[in-house]
Amino acid sequence: xxxxxxxxxxxxxxxxxxxxxxxxxxxxxxxxxxxxxxxxxxxxxxxxxxxxxxxxxxxxxxxxxxxxxxxxxxxxxxxxxxxxxxxxxxxxxxxxxxxxxxxxxxxxxxxxxxxxxxxxxxxxxxxxxxxxxxxxxxxxxxxxxxxxxxxxxxxxxxxxxxxxxxxxxxxxxxxxxxxxxxxxxxxxxxxxxxxxxxxxxxxxxxxxxxxxxxxxxxxxxxxxxxxxxxxxxxxxxxxxxxxxxxxxxxxxxxxxxxxxxxxxxxxxxxxxxxxxxxxxxxxxxxxxxxxxxxxxxxxxxxxxxxxxxxxxxxxxxxxxxxxxxxxxxxxxxxxxxxxxxxxxxxxxxxxxxxxxxxxxxxxxxxxxxxxxxxxxxxxxxxxxxxxxxxxxxxxxxxxxxxxxxxxxxxxxxxxxxxxxxxxxxxxxxxxxxxxxxxxxxxxxxxxxxxxxxxxxxxxxxxxxx
Ligand SMILES: Cc1cc2nc3c(=O)[nH]c(=O)nc-3n(C[C@H](O)[C@H](O)[C@H](O)COP(=O)(O)OP(=O)(O)OC[C@H]3O[C@@H](n4cnc5c(N)ncnc54)[C@H](O)[C@@H]3O)c2cc1C
Numbered sequence: 001x002x003x004x005x006x007x008x009x010x011x012x013x014x015x016x017x018x019x020x021x022x023x024x025x026x027x028x029x030x031x032x033x034x035x036x037x038x039x040x041x042x043x044x045x046x047x048x049x050x051x052x053x054x055x056x057x058x059x060x061x062x063x064x065x066x067x068x069x070x071x072x073x074x075x076x077x078x079x080x081x082x083x084x085x086x087x088x089x090x091x092x093x094x095x096x097x098x099x100x101x102x103x104x105x106x107x108x109x110x111x112x113x114x115x116x117x118x119x120x121x122x123x124x125x126x127x128x129x130x131x132x133x134x135x136x137x138x139x140x141x142x143x144x145x146x147x148x149x150x151x152x153x154x155x156x157x158x159x160x161x162x163x164x165x166x167x168x169x170x171x172x173x174x175x176x177x178x179x180x181x182x183x184x185x186x187x188x189x190x191x192x193x194x195x196x197x198x199x200x201x202x203x204x205x206x207x208x209x210x211x212x213x214x215x216x217x218x219x220x221x222x223x224x225x226x227x228x229x230x231x232x233x234x235x236x237x238x239x240x241x242x243x244x245x246x247x248x249x250x251x252x253x254x255x256x257x258x259x260x261x262x263x264x265x266x267x268x269x270x271x272x273x274x275x276x277x278x279x280x281x282x283x284x285x286x287x288x289x290x291x292x293x294x295x296x297x298x299x300x301x302x303x304x305x306x307x308x309x310x311x312x313x314x315x316x317x318x319x320x321x322x323x324x325x326x327x328x329x330x331x332x333x334x335x336x337x338x339x340x341x342x343x344x345x346x347x348x349x350x351x352x353x354x355x356x357x358x359x360x361x362x363x364x365x366x367x368x369x370x371x372x373x374x375x376x377x378x379x380x381x382x383x384x385x386x387x388x389x390x391x392x393x394x395x396x397x398x399x400x401x402x403x404x405x406x407x408x409x410x411x412x413x414x415x416x417x418x419x420x421x422x423x424x425x426x427x428x429x430x431x432x433x434x435x436x437x438x439x440x441x442x443x444x445x446x447x448x449x450x451x452x453x454x455x456x457x458x459x460x461x462x463x464x465x
Contacts, residue, residue: 033356037106037348049087050114053080059118070203080124081157091126091135091155093289098139099155105292105351112293113344116300119405126155129290130163130199134208137225137286141274150206150227159205164198164260165283172197173418175210175283176219180262182211182226187269189213189226191234191262201258202237205230209262210283213276223279227271234265244404289359291366291413295347295373298409301402302340302377305384308399309333312387323387332383339376346372364426371416371423374409381406 039047057080065073084090093108094100103111115121122128131154138151153159166172170179180193191211201207206229213224228235240246240256274282313324313333323329350365381403385392392399410416438445451458 035349035352037110037352039107039110043103043107046087046089047110047114050089050111053083054114054118054121057083058121058124062118062120065120077120077124081126084125089125091132091157093127093132093293094135094155095139098135098151105289105354106348108289109292109296109347109351112296113299113303116297117304118300122297126157127293129294131161132293133286133290134161134163136289137208137282138227138273140285141225141278141282143270145270146227146273153205160200160203162198162201162204162207162258163286164195164201164207165210166197167194168196168259169194173415175280176222178210178212178223180209180211181215182209182213182224184213184269185266188266189269189272191226191228191265191267193262194260195262196241196259197257198260199257201260202240202256207235207260208273210279211262213272213279217277220280221277224276225273225279225282226267227273228262228265228267229271232265232267234263236261236263244407289354291370292347292351292354292362294409294413295343295350295369298373298377298406299340299344299347301406302336302343302380305381305399305402306333306336306340308397309336309380309384309387312384329387332387336380336383340380343369343373343376364423367419367422367426370414371410371419374406374416377406377409378403 061076061080068076081090088101089111091099092101092103092111096102111125112122112127115125115127122132126132135151135154138146138154142151150159150161154161165175165178167178167180170177178193180191180195182189182191189211191209193211195209198207206227209226209228210223211226212222214222216222238259238261240258242248243257246256310324310333313329314322316323324333346365346369350362350369353362353365381399385399385403388397388399391397394400434440
């Protein structure tokens with residue numbers, strides 16, 4: 001049987017086994033290629049520098065984030081950003097033609113593990129969401145005008161952006177349902193629709209909006225992206241939606257998640273990114289590499305929570321014993337340790353598949369990583385809170401804030417169920433159904449078929465039992 005990805009499969013009794021010699025075959029964990037996550041000495045020095053820089057410069061400053069105005073925060077991180085630029089580590093996720101270093105995903109993953117210990121570190125390194133994904137999306141479809149006006153300032157970190165796809169009254173899990181429309185009127189498009197959860201929209205210099213332009217096309221070719229600059233008439237930001245992270249007014253320094261009404265909002269034709277109908281293709285390209293970086297940042301967050309959990313377990317005693325001596329606490333620590341290591345290996349493996357076989361071959365691995373990693377992140381922080389008792393729930397420790405941010409990861413960027421559904425469908429694809437009758441591993445059937453082959457070994461009396 002032909003492999004769905006172009007290689008060969010040998011099918012035995014309905015179950016599928018991969019031909020290990022076929023390059024690019026889908027479930028790479030079945031192959032015996034050497035998996036190599038090592039990096040050269042020069043890059044290791046960069047990682048060592050990053051670790052010290054994040055621990056000694058960014059993390060201490062972040063403690064005062066809530067005590068500073070947005071202007072002072074910008075002032076505070078400007079010299080740090082310059083140091084990152086001087087080391088050649090600014091916006092490394094970008095392709096070389098956009099100013100990146102061409103590091104590949106494994107190296108980027110190792111960098112993001114370090115950045116993950118600190119929520120503001122990606123900002124200092126020029127790869128914070130949603131700007132990092134938006135710049136990649138615009139870069140794919142950008143005209144020279146868009147490059148100069150929007151992309152280059154965004155890459156330099158001079159302006160910020162937002163991404164607006166989700167709508168309150170239609171399922172964000174199925175973007176073919178979006179109801180926001182952009183109709184062509186001469187040299188302009190007129191956008192009408194109702195969006196929400198556009199992160200950073202209130203602060204952004206422009207919003208990248210997905211809207212239906214070609215309703216008669218097949219659903220995946222019906223929508224396009226538009227750059228809508230801040231202040232455009234008809235771009236009405238209704239509110240920042242209160243949520244677990246920003247429960248009250250005044251918590252929106254970092255941009256919040258906005259509800260937006262587009263009411264006859266006109267943008268020039270040159271603000272359309274890519275061709276009409278390219279929306280879905282562009283949206284998909286935007287997220288995949290970023291998901292590996294997210295997952296490695298989650299490893300960084302998990303490590304931080306794990307460090308705290310262990311410190312507490314060896315410091316606090318109750319009923320004459322340290323917590324570390326209690327088996328239920330040992331379970332929390334051991335399970336967390338195993339889960340973090342598995343998550344790290346999954347993320348690095350996804351990065352390695354990307355680097356060795358191309359991004360499109362890593363889609364299933366990345367979808368697994370997304371839902372599994374978000375769950376591990378949530379579990380490990382939850383256990384660290386538990387081991388700290390009441391203190392874990394207070395704002396005296398970073399854990400409570402980490403927990404709130406972790407919870408959103410199971411929904412943002414695609415709910416767990418959507419990724420699971422994608423993985424299950426893809427993984428099951430190479431198998432052959434049993435038309436009728438017993439499963440392929442039905443033991444009595446198999447033994448009957450094999451009896452002749454092994455007849456000389458079978459003791460008849462025993463086989464009849
Ligand atoms: C913190 C945060 C930031 C976000 N930032 C942005 C942003 O910047 N821009 C933007 O456009 N959007 C953003 N979103 C929105 C996010 O992308 C959507 O919330 C997400 O895609 C789910 O869409 P929905 O909320 O409409 O839920 P629905 O699609 O209505 O799904 C609700 C629930 O139904 C279940 N479900 C859905 N599909 C399936 C399925 N196929 N099988 C089984 N169960 C299913 C899941 O349990 C899911 O959680 C953000 C969300 C959060 C929480």
